[in-house]
């Protein structure tokens with residue numbers, strides 16, 4: 001029997017971790033006697049930002065983490081961040097295969113699957129957001145919480161005043177008015193209790209989650225063919241089923257927030273198109289710049305964009 | 317390897333190394349080298365440990381420690397602290413152990429509002445311990461109350477740790493924060509009772525020197541000149557936090573700046589006082605950070621090896637009456653608290669304890685508070701309570717670890733008494749949040 | 752040789768002075784960035800990042816000096832009960848263990864530093880900082896710590912006081 005040790009980036013109680021643990025259960029069930037994943041814990045076992053290095057060096061065999069946590073090694077993760085399609089589509093069109101190939105070359109890990117995709121990000125604010133004459137979002141005076149993932153978009157396009165804070169500090173920063181707006185995924189605001197302070201959600205949503213499972217390549221190659229096949233099959237199934245599960249969770253969350261009086265402000269027409277285009281293009285620009293600095297170059301740039309971005313999807 | 321073997325190996329190596337007198341930080345690093353080699357696949361595990369330490373030390377959450385230390389050292393070396401305590405001493409007249417009470421009241425106010433246990437212990441320790449020893453107080457009368465109130469930072473709101481716990485356990489943040497108010501104040505009250513008792517049985521512990529009587533005008537002058545300006549630095553630091561001007565992590569920088577400004581006004585600032593302050597703050601910071609560097613990985617090794625998870629599952633695996641089960645969980649928290657860092661303990665125990673506590677019929681908000689109390693105690697439990705080491709760093713030469721352990725015990729006792737009170741009268745916690 | 756020794760003796764406190772400067776920098780960078788924010792300006796992101804990095808450099812640059820100052824806490828509860836001759840032996844043995852740990856970490860730190868260069872790793876915060884700029888602190892610091900602990904292995908000065916925990 002093959003055994004893989006695994007850790008996850010987020011605490012066990014977070015919805016994304018539960019999704020990963022579901023995947024583990026499926027593998028252990030279908031792979032009984034053949035392959036088993038042994039979960040060692042979350043950030044309490046290995047710090048969340050140290051996990052990518054740990055799997056790369058073989059300290060642990062498998063990690064469930066956002067690609068953004070190892071952006072310095074695989075800047076191509078921004079293709080997922082700026083994506084507007086779910087994993088199942090990117091699997092079908094060969095996008096994830098290309099992404100896997102890049103991971104193997106640049107980081108020495110197997111990219112097994114892109115889970116919990118299809119979830120995007122909104123801007124959430126305490127006070128009613130202001131729009132200018134053309135319907136664009138006016139962020140002057142907004143104290144916006146930022147981080148390394150958002151800031152290319154927030155500061156360069158929106159021109160917002162950004163305050164970088166770790167997720168754990170956001171609650172008290174909102175409470176005391178240090179910040180009064182933040183980006184966050186469609187799901188999870190209630191779990192973090194930030195809805196106690198935030199009253200508006202700005203549509204359309206931008207970006208996508210980039211959570212995936214990576215496996216140490218030497219370990220992957222040492223597994224039996226049967227083990228590899230089971231792992232890959234279950235991962236592909238979970239890519240699709242996790243998206244579905246999260247879509248229904250999102251609908252529940254939105255309904256609950258609605259009931260508590262969360263108001264929705266929607267950018268229209270050209271303003272919405274410009275907003276989304278900026279989120280996407282600032283992110284691609286960052287990706288291109290970092291790819292060019294690497295000896296491997298930006299040769300895959302167009303292929304990645306073609307496979308992870310569908311112009312038709314924004315029009316809906 | 318079974319979980320108890322892993323636990324034995326990790327705890328055994330650190331205890332032996334500490335017992336033979338290895339510096340605490342180095343003992344952690346040595347135990348980590350052994351643990352990383354065994355559980356993380358040899359050499360790669362040791363490199364991983366450096367990566368972990370890097371992550372632990374470059375966290376902004378550690379910023380208040382050096383800056384509050386700097387604030388306290390500046391207070392001390394510029395003579396501002398001496399001014400304030402002489403004045404308070406005179407104002408309070410002949411109450412035996414008066415500065416100990418001042419420490420509890422001031423410490424409760426400051427540490428709870430600053431939200432940083434290590435930071436406020438650093439500040440109050442560097443500020444008050446030397447002054448009180450100079451005035452003839454026995455060591456435990458100054459060291460004890462400071463470490464006791466340091467822990468209150470996480471019980472009484474605002475408390476970052478309480479917010480994190482509520483988020484992890486999916487309980488109402490507001491309710492958990494409110495639940496801490498009354499028990500926190502009761503704990504401060506128990507500390508005051510303890511001091512009264514300590515002075516009663518050993519009058520020598522606090523000096524009973526005569527104070528010359530003063531007129532009202534003299535008293536007023538003292539207050540306006542020596543007390544209010546110094547207090548206002550602390551008050552402004554706290555007000556800026558509550559008012560959203562800066563986050564708690566940032567507040568310490570303004571505290572230190574405030575003392576610098578005040579020292580200039582009072583002509584206490586010299587090159588020597590500045591140099592001595594930085595020197596003192598740096599020494600304690602380095603000592604504490606290197607321990608954090610080592611203990612962060614040690615916590616992780618306990619988790620990664622399955623040792624702590626095994627202990628938790630084993631301890632909660634018995635069929636016990638609800639109250640016994642509660643005590644077992646509390647005991648596990650205390651046990652982990654001796655060796656692990658608070659956030660790791662929460663990440664590890666919350667997914668197991670909270671579902672269990674609900675099937676046993678306890679209120680999760682109430683249990684959240686009991687858990688915070690266990691974490692509060694773990695700051696000061698030997699051998700590895702972090703506040704003990706911070707205190708060791710700021711206390712005057714000649715203060716031994718034994719002095720510090722002995723000073724901490726009665727205050728740990730107070731916290732245990734409070735847990736007992738909360739079990740008997742859960743309403744004390746649940747009345748304010750209205751549950 | 753004498754010159755080398757003097758240079759070495761001077762480097763350690765010099766690094767501590769830099770560490771002290773980092774501590775001051777923490778205060779300055781926070782005060783500046785909070786002030787800018789409250790005046791409605793965008794604080795420079797490097798103010799925040801540099802203060803986090805300052806924490807690392809401060810710890811690693813100051814650690815060897817702290818060994819020299821005997822500022823690392825240790826506990827002499829048990830060893831102080833031993834007869835004096837044995838105490839001295841234990842003290843030198845502990846110093847040897849400390850040297851050993853520091854050598855292992857210096858070696859592994861050097862490997863980490865080299866692999867960061869080879870892999871072109873970045874630390875991703877507000878900026879993409881080449882990681883070796885940070886991890887070079889490990890081999891330097893642990894090497895010097897090993898040398899400082901080594902002075903307690905053979906010199907006249909002992910790491911421990913032996914006086915019932917008087918100078919723990």
Ligand code: NA
Nearest residue numbers: 428469472474
């Ligand atoms: Na507090």
Ligand code: NA
Nearest residue numbers: 464467727731
């Ligand atoms: Na206490």
